[in-house]
Amino acid sequence: MTFLHPLYLLGISLIAVPIIIHLWFKKRLKKIPFSTLRFLKKSEAKKFGWLKFREILILVLRCLFITFLFLSLAKPQIKGKFFGAGRLSSVILVIDNSYSMAYGENFKLVKEAANELLSFYSPKSEFCVLPLCKTEFYNNDNEPHWVSKKSVFELINKLNLSYKSGSIKNVLSNLPTSTTNYRVEYVYIGDGQEFNFKDFPEELVKQANFYWLKIPSGGNISINKVTLKDPVSIPLDNYNLNVHITNFSQNSWNGKATLKTKDYYFEKDCEIHPEQELNLEFLLPVSAAHGKIVLYDDSLIADNVYYFSKSLPHRLNVIIVGNDRFLYSGLSSADESNSPFYVESVEYLQKVNFPKFDVVILNGIDEISESDKIKLDNFINQNQKSVIFFMGKKVGNNLKNFISQSCNIENPISPKGYATLDWVDYAHPIFNVFVGSTVLKNIKFYHFQKIIAHKGIIAKLTGDYPFLVIDDNLAVVATQFTPYNTDIVYKTAFIPLVFRLIINTTYKSYNKEFYVGENITTYTKLKAPTGEYLTKGTELLVPGFYTVDSETIGVNVIPEEGNLKILGDGAAKILNIQTITLDNDLAESNLSHTLLYFVLFIILLELLLLLLY
């Protein structure tokens, strides 16, 4: 125990005053002769006992009053009990500088906690500071190394937040190579997000103590994803943006979500129950193509930031070969300037000028010529080109050879009549737009052929007849796209499905979003949000909007970084991690207030005793 103002302790000697007063008062008491105390003693024995006890109690209380009063004035501090003072070790300090520590003043708290922790160590101890997430802290010229207690403070204070994710496993794989002088121990200071402990090196920490100094996690809310409500429709005036938010904590979250673009600002209050999700919908003008979504908690601390960017995909040139009824009109837009597709149709494949198109849709074609097959093979081997094949009543050999890279087709066609779609892999991005609906399942097919997929079956018909096979940039749909062969064209869901097929097979994103740590190779000019131009291969380190050539892209933190699922105490125990808390194990607790409460209590007790006989 230490005292901030130890001089006040001298005041405790004043306890002599009540003792002297007590003795003096006792001496000063008048002596009265009385005939006999026999009856007094007999009748009031209990009361006399109590009075005598009360007198002593009052004296003790007065002494305690003075003692506690001066103790509280001296401001006693109790050191944390976990670490003994003067600890001599070689300490690997893993400082959590991940994005989650940006919440409030958490990163400052991390540094303060680290400094507090260091005060328990002997000046002879040696330290190695390792940031959990990559920063410029250590570069090739500056490998992790041991430093003295004196320099470690400086190193910790130099640490910056990183927008990259990190894991303890990775950090501990890059330890100083020099030998240690003392027993090694590991201390991780951070909020302890579960994914930081992924593949935790248990073997390593078995040989040494691993401590986790817990920093309270601030933000517990995360924007999981931002999506267009209807990615298929071609917006003319407004479009809807869905913001999916998850509350990872055990407590309800009350706050607001703000969406800011260059010209617009939207704000929504929201409440999310523990471990629940919320889907917020913002109606934005088409011109508001990108912006920033920020979640604020009640205290207006930014809990989570998400940069969104919505731009139309690069326009794809689509050629429909075969029956073009419905499909052509389905993929064409009334507003050609904003349409994602430029659609043409021909009856025969030999008429197609392949280099002009990105997507070739074969609809109900029975057979192709040898030369067409070669053309198709060449076409499909190019990047960001795709072929979608809606099978007709027959599949000729050349055609069969062409699609054999993704599946085998068995002849003859059977059965006749129609079958119902009975299984859909809704987890596949193609079906994202259908999630929660039964539209696809109700679709009936009149003509289909049995196909055996090599891989990528994502929907099946009744029996064992795959409906949709995806293999890289070739999709095979086991039915023809005509009103006579199937009633799917009557379902509004099918056009979005085709749209999705095209996107997935050509790998063209419908909005351009990257994550911190990623890099873009196909550009000539890359401008960071800070305004500086980046060289090729540079990782995107800061979230925000970058300019890639003439386009703007959004760069976000990795969604995991927003996921604040904390490692539980039980899990920590299993991993042989010893947890330390700031309040109980390290913090110096000021006992002044407690002592003042005691003083107050003593005053009350004495008043009570004086009133009570």
Add this chain to the structure above:
Amino acid sequence: MIISKKYLNPEVLARLSRLDLKAKLVVEGFMSGLHLSPYKGFSQEFADYRQYMPGDEPKRIDWKAFGRSDRFYIKEYQEETNLRAYILLDKSGSMGYGRKINKLEYAKYLSASLAYMLFKQKDSVGIATFDTEIREIIPPSSKKSNFTQILKTIDKAAPSGETSLSNILFQLAQKLKRRGLVILISDLFDEPETVVKSLRSFRCRKHEILVFHTLDVDEYKFPFNKSAIFYDLEDSSEMIIQPNIIRESYQKKFKELLEFYRYKLLESHIDYEIIYTNTPYDKALFSYLQKRGRLL
């Protein structure tokens, strides 16, 4: 106030030094207040004739003698001693308590007065003083020399020692073989049950008993206010007491004690009189006379 009566006040009496004088003044003062002569009705035996003197009651003239001698003679009678009285005076430490006049002083004057009165009535009177044991005992006699001895014994009595009243009473009951009137002057500070028992032992020996429970008003009222160290006059033990805290319950207990004595002694046909040290002596003497009247 009639001069003779003022000496019935204990405080006034205390200013006098001679005990015999005190006793005389008390008794005379008391007698002057009585309407009926205490001498009346005494059983008498003829002693001698005496010439009638003015002032003598004419009814006392012996007319037979007048017939024989033509002179007025009055018959004088030898008064008979018909009462044997024992005064038991408690001189234990507790009797020394009293603020203006202590209990023992009061008891001494009362004893002397009673002795004087008894002596005057030609009754045999004896005395025993005691504290933890019997200190002095003078057998009853109606002689003047005995009375003088009694006064000396009373005068000597000083408060000391603890009370073991019941033991003493048992011993005295053994010693006082001839039946008579036992007058106990004490504060009765002993175990009430045993005190009553020991007094009953007198009754068993056909003694008549008159108890003067001598108390100071303070002992009943406990009028002290400030915290003080109270020390026991008998065993010198000390206690710090806050009177205002315990007064109520003390008074209650003390009242219970007095009620106990009153009830138990009445039950045993023992006359019991509480005499506070500020009570005029006539009250006590009157009690005695009432008792005597009943006895004769």
